Amino acid sequence: MSRFETVLILSALWCLLAASSGARAVVETYEFSSQDLEARYHLLSQELRCPKCQNQNIADSNAPIARDLRVVLFEQLEAGATDDEILAFMVARYGEFVRYRPGVDRQTLLLWASPGLLLVLGAAGLIRHFRQRRDRTLGLLTDAEQDQIEQLLREPRA
Amino acid sequence: MRAKKFIPLVAFVLLTGLLFRGLSIDPTALPAARLGQPFPPFAQPELLSGDEISDAALTPKPALVNVWATWCYSCRVEHPYLLSLAEQGIPIYGLNYKDDSAKARDWLEQLGDPYRLNIVDVEGSVGLDLGVYGAPETYVLDADGYIVHRHVGVLDEAVFTRDFSRWFPVDALPKRMPAIGVGL
């Protein structure tokens, strides 16, 4: 086996060690000073993504880095940090990638605005559609007349 | 009217372009969040001397900062290459990450010491500030002390030539030895 192959296999192993162990429940017994902190811990640990996992939050991941981040989260919460401060701390070190809830900024505006935008556009389209339908039903234009108009519009002018 | 029927097709073509682009992207590759920033300040003991050192100790630059530990198999694999880099005169600072310092000293004694100095980081706090998520990792500090590159995994000659050599041009290196072409 050449050295190069050894390296390949070992780096593959590195990845495995970092990313496997998907099926072990993470159970840790932190003693929180208040129930409120515990609730925030659960919420934040589920919103933070483990930087070196397939797609897991730090609450569910067994990776060493996820364990480290849980410790940091616990300590910062107990030290009185706000959610925003903790998120900023994590993002400064691991990038926007660690946030499962992307912050609203210019880059993510489309992501956050599109559901509402699509719904409004779609609803507007529907309302317009039904207005036209109603007008037709009311007999402003019969279907035959409508067809005739479309026919005329489509014909090339001589 | 007819043109409207083409909207789904156009949207799909755009989507296909995106997916095609996606095939050549590695979704697991993460750029270091600290790129373009100075090395985070720290005050930790040095591995061999035991003196407390700070980020000011990381001179000369440009230099490599190598995150390693004795529990990390791949670190053993890249170790000979780090030795050869050190022999070429490239300054390498070690970050002994979440390790047993006694074991780390033994390791350096047995395998050779490519490092100018080693930051002891038993708690992993310097690693956390740096955004490390495993070992080995290797960072490049430019002449002004800014982090300009990170490599995750084993560092070997191919990787060095591809990603690192622009900060360490061959003729700029002090030539203590003829450049070694092949790793040990």
Add this chain to the structure above:
Amino acid sequence: MIPELGHVALIIAFVLAMGLAVVPLWGTLRHDIAAMNMAPSLALGVTIFVGMAFALLATSFLQDDFSVAVVAANSNSLLPPIFKFSALWGNHEGSLLLWVLILSGWMTAVAYFSRGLPLEMVARVLSVMGMIAVGFLAFSLLTSNPFERLLPNTPLDGNDLNPLLQDPGLIIHPPLLYMGYVGLSVPFAFAIAALLGGRLDASWARWSRPWTNVAWGFLSLGIMLGSWWAYYELGWGGWWFWDPVENASFMPWLMGTALVHSLAATEKRGVFRSWTVLLAIFAFSLSLLGTFLVRSGVLTSVHAFAADPERGLFILIFLALVVGGSLLLYALRAPSVASRVSYTGVSRESLLMINNLVFTVATVVVLLGTLFPLVMDAFSLGKYSVGPPYFNAVFVPLMALVMPFMTVGPLSRWREDSAKRWLHELLMPGVGVLVAALVLASLGSDGFNIWIALAVLLAGWVALGVIKDLWRRIASAPDGELKWRRLSPSFMGMTLAHLGFAAVVLGAVVVTQENQERDLRMAVGDVEELGGYRFELLRLGQQAGPNYLADQAVFEVTRDGQIIAGLVPEKRRYFASGQIMTEAAIDASLWRDLYIALGEPIGEDAWAVRLQYKPMVRWLWLGSLMIGLGALVTVLDRRYRSQTARKSVPTAGVAGLAS
């Protein structure tokens, strides 16, 4: 020898599929009846040979033939036989073969049940499905041959099946899911056939509707099983993670939901014809997209198959051909003139359109969220993650928006209805459910909970509306007759599915809001309380399984001195792979689950233990089961049986009011 035979069978199936894709379609162009008539036989031929290939691969698995690469990689001599069999589809190559097998099964079913349809239609539909089969068989043969041998370096034993997949849920989850995924190819093929034939009328909708319902029903059941499996097998009690692979199956479901409703309007009234065709194309395109996302490695997921960009490229090209071709055909052939059927904004048509709007937006939003990281990465705008907090924030309001209309829909009349009549029908249920919601929401553990109030309100609104409709139909039947007889299977199916949806919503909200969870260190003899239950750790032990060794903790759960359950969570170490698996212990009941999972041992005789009290979590799967079964029930409807009889189907949308 067996793998080689399998390989040959697969090649023959490929050749037959080529024939199916070309000959009957060519026949429709040349009006060659003999060529068109070949379609059913070719479809059957493909099925037989794919079936042979599948059976031969299964034989290799059951006989522990580790010279076959996929067997060596995914099975082990110690594996129980049932898991050796299901290991066949626990990997990329084998699951692709299952995909093709199910596709050919659908083809044969279409060929059999569509004997009464115009020959040209049958020929076109089967040809289109043949093209899809060609694509997937080529994919299998060229990039993912399941029969590849490891010769001469045959390993002595296999690598074992991933322990996560050694589970009864995973025996049936993939086949059911694929039944749904692949089943959507049937309405797709009907839509394409209708576009090719230039006849987009109500009869097209009538033909494809039962197929759509069945496929969508299977998809619902498949997703349900996946969620249930994740709940008990992944070890931490979650039931939906918005992982890209989950989204890949959820998007076709959402689009399918819109399609099922839109088809109703198209069949009954001949409206929304172009839109329905487009939905049929989209639904199947999304299941192809799902296949791409799962197998190409463009997104990171906990469940994805081993990533391979080369395979990704193959599927992408195939996807581009199939979907691009279909959408081009749609652009060129779909009618641009709206149908002549009239209706007002206050009618069943408009309510179905609202359903379509919401579910289409939901699909797009899930797609956008899933692909957003890829978009940003492609334009070098940074690495982003979009996860559950985003999806919940946008998805929950969308579902809340559609539910008020769900009650009105079944009660409403086609063409024109009046808001006054709706008010008259629904005032009493509305007031009743409002009161019930307020009362129930205040009964929770810590006072009034607005989310539970809303969930009870919306779910109760849907349920009461459905029940009122049911009662009205029974009551209006003439006396003396068996009143239930008057209820058609399609009505019953819809009722069941709507009730199921309400149950899912209620379960999801209650378990999210009232879930109780504690992570504790427990030693033998320790007692902990949660949700009014008393958990005592009686003893620790070890138990050997066929291919693993398990640490066990024996718990006794009591409430008010009465023994409720004995629970034995395990932590297993599998021999072959050395992987460690948490095996949770669950005491399930309609109103609550008690869930215990083991973490790590702490010292000699203590463990880190997670106790969970999950109220109404079963409603999620019970409701999904109702949705799936409801969809399946609808095909028993008498009017679909006419498909087998040799008689023409009414073409215009005059088939009457509500069934």
